[in-house]
Amino acid sequence: MSSVAIIPARGESKRIPRKNIRDFLGKPIIAYSIDVALESGLFDEVMVSTDSEEIGEVARKYGANVPFMRSEETADDYSPTVDVLLEVIDSYGKQGIHFDFGCCIYATAPLLNSKYLEKGSKKLIKQKFNTVFPVVEFSYPIKRSLKLSEEGKAEMNWPEHIDSRSQDLPTAYHDAGQFYWFNIEELKKEKKLFGENSGAIILPNSRVQDIDTEEDWRLAELKANLFV
Numbered sequence: 001m002s003s004v005a006i007i008p009a010r011g012e013s014k015r016i017p018r019k020n021i022r023d024f025l026g027k028p029i030i031a032y033s034i035d036v037a038l039e040s041g042l043f044d045e046v047m048v049s050t051d052s053e054e055i056g057e058v059a060r061k062y063g064a065n066v067p068f069m070r071s072e073e074t075a076d077d078y079s080p081t082v083d084v085l086l087e088v089i090d091s092y093g094k095q096g097i098h099f100d101f102g103c104c105i106y107a108t109a110p111l112l113n114s115k116y117l118e119k120g121s122k123k124l125i126k127q128k129f130n131t132v133f134p135v136v137e138f139s140y141p142i143k144r145s146l147k148l149s150e151e152g153k154a155e156m157n158w159p160e161h162i163d164s165r166s167q168d169l170p171t172a173y174h175d176a177g178q179f180y181w182f183n184i185e186e187l188k189k190e191k192k193l194f195g196e197n198s199g200a201i202i203l204p205n206s207r208v209q210d211i212d213t214e215e216d217w218r219l220a221e222l223k224a225n226l227f228v
Contacts, residue, residue: 001100003121004045004092005037007064008084009107010075011052015212020050020107021058025221025228030055031062032110037103038063040114042121044099048107049088051075067091081180082193089184101125102184104193109178110224111207119201120181129199130186135173136208143169173200176208 009030013019021028030048037046048059049070056066068091074084085104092098101124103117116134124132143161146154156162161169180193187193209220 001125002044002098003042003101003103004047004088004099005043005103005105006085006088007033007037007046007048007059007105007107008070008081009048009050009052009055009059010070011050011055014077016214016217019211021055022217024110024217025224028058028062029110030058030107033105033107033112034059034062034064036109036112036114036117037105040117042114042117043103045097047088049074049084067095082187082191085182085187085193086191089188099184102182102187104180104182106178108211110220111209111227112178113207113227116201116203116207117179117181120179123199123201124181124183127199128197130183130190130195130197131193132181132199132201133193134176134178134203134208135200136176136203136205138172138174139205141166141169142172173202176203177210178203178208 007030009020016022020030034046037043045065047065047067050056050066051070059066070084071087074087081104085102120132120134123129143158143164144166145157147157148154182193206223206226209216209223211217211220
C-alpha cells in the first residue's frame with residue numbers, strides 16, 4: 001500500500017499576507033508540515049500543491065516535491081480542498097503514478113506531531129474508514145452557549161439547559177484543522193472529506209490552534225514554545 005502527503009498552499013492570503021511561508025519561530029510555517037510528513041515515514045511521496053513559484057521554491061528547499069503547479073480553477077478563494085486533492089490525484093495518474101491512501105496536511109499546522117499522523121493512518125486502515133481527521137474538545141459545553149442580538153441582548157441557544165450543570169452535558173468536538181487521511185478510491189467516489197464513514201482521533205487543546213488572525217498567530221507561537 002502506498003501513500004501520498006498533499007500539502008495545499010495557495011499563494012494569496014487576504015487575512016495574513018504570505019501566510020503559508022511567513023516566518024514562524026525561525027522558519028516558514030509550511031516547513032513544519034513538510035518536516036512532520038517526512039519525519040513520520042508514512043509516505044512514499046510528500047508534495048506541495050501550489051500556484052506560487054515562491055512557495056514552490058520554499059517547499060523544495062525543505063524536502064517536499066512540487067511535480068506540477070496548481071491550476072487556476074483550484075487556486076481561487078472558493079475552491080474546496082477536495083477539488084485540490086482530486087486534481088493532484090488525477091495529475092499523478094496521468095503520469096502513471098497511483099497511490100492507495102492520501103493525507104491532506106494543511107500548510108499552517110505547526111503544532112502537528114507525527115504520532116497523530118500515525119494514529120490517524122492506523123485508524124483509517126484498521127477500521128476501514130473512508131476518511132479520518134483530528135478533533136479537539138470544545139472548552140465549554142456548547143449546550144450552554146449564548147447568542148447576541150444586534151442590540152447586544154444575550155440569549156441562550158438552548159434555553160432548556162440554563163440550569164444544567166456543565167458536567168451533565170455531552171462533550172462536543174470540532175475539527176482541529178490539521179490533516180485528513182483518506183482512502184483515495186473512496187474520495188474519488190464521494191468527492192468529500194467528511195461523510196457517513198468518517199472517523200476521528202482526539203487531540204489535546206495544547207496541540208491545536210486555528211490561525212486566521214494576528215492574535216491566532218501569536219497564540220500558536222506561544223503553544224509551539226511549550227514543545228521546544
